Amino acid sequence: MSLFNKKWNELADIKDELAARDWFMGTSGNLSMKVNEQTFLVTASGKDKRKRTSEDFLLVDHKGVAAEETALKPSAETLLHCAVYGSTSAGCSLHVHTIANNVISELYAADGQIQFQHQELIKAFGMWGEDDILTIPIIPNYADIPKLAASFKEYIIADYGAVLIRNHGITVWGRTGLEAKKLLEACEFLFQYKVTLLKIKGGI
Numbered sequence: 001m002s003l004f005n006k007k008w009n010e011l012a013d014i015k016d017e018l019a020a021r022d023w024f025m026g027t028s029g030n031l032s033m034k035v036n037e038q039t040f041l042v043t044a045s046g047k048d049k050r051k052r053t054s055e056d057f058l059l060v061d062h063k064g065v066a067a068e069e070t071a072l073k074p075s076a077e078t079l080l081h082c083a084v085y086g087s088t089s090a091g092c093s094l095h096v097h098t099i100a101n102n103v104i105s106e107l108y109a110a111d112g113q114i115q116f117q118h119q120e121l122i123k124a125f126g127m128w129g130e131d132d133i134l135t136i137p138i139i140p141n142y143a144d145i146p147k148l149a150a151s152f153k154e155y156i157i158a159d160y161g162a163v164l165i166r167n168h169g170i171t172v173w174g175r176t177g178l179e180a181k182k183l184l185e186a187c188e189f190l191f192q193y194k195v196t197l198l199k200i201k202g203g204i
Helices: 003-020 078-087 099-107 120-125 145-153 177-201
Strands: 030-034 039-043 057-061 092-096 113-117 133-139 161-165 169-174
Touching: 003 030, 003 039, 003 057, 003 092, 003 177, 030 078, 039 078, 078 092, 078 145, 078 169, 092 177, 099 161, 099 169, 099 177, 113 177, 120 133, 120 177, 133 145, 145 161, 161 177, 169 177
Parallel strands: 133 161
Antiparallel strands: 030 039, 030 092, 039 057, 092 169, 113 133, 161 169
């Protein structure tokens, strides 16, 4: 199997797993995986991600432009993925919209971040200390994608990480597809935990 096909299938498998969680409402969300230093696969715009087809992804260059002739259009937020691969050695980037991450991004937007401490799942981010604090930035949801990408890029400081976009969704990235998926799952658990806890305590 060629490297291209291997990466395609790996990304498709991740898409299938996230679709089974119902994290792609209304064709939202976008995924990408690096193929080599010049190109990466990214989800095609407007596709039903609950279905697996040969047109789920297309190959783009470091600027997000199709690297080969195709009728497919890359996701509108491809520049976010370009920012990840242009600044790090990450191999995969995932972006989903869920109710929990939207609610959290709105509740903590004024703080510009949300923090988690004394939670087991922050270990997904390599935080094993008893008093370690996971901080996830929250940025404005600029309609202008280049402006959004520029704001997002300020928080890309390692080969793995996560950034919330206010009332929009979360983008995570990792060195491998497995790492990116692990970080996404950890974030969504933490967000749902926080929302549930606030409800119980009467905070929302």
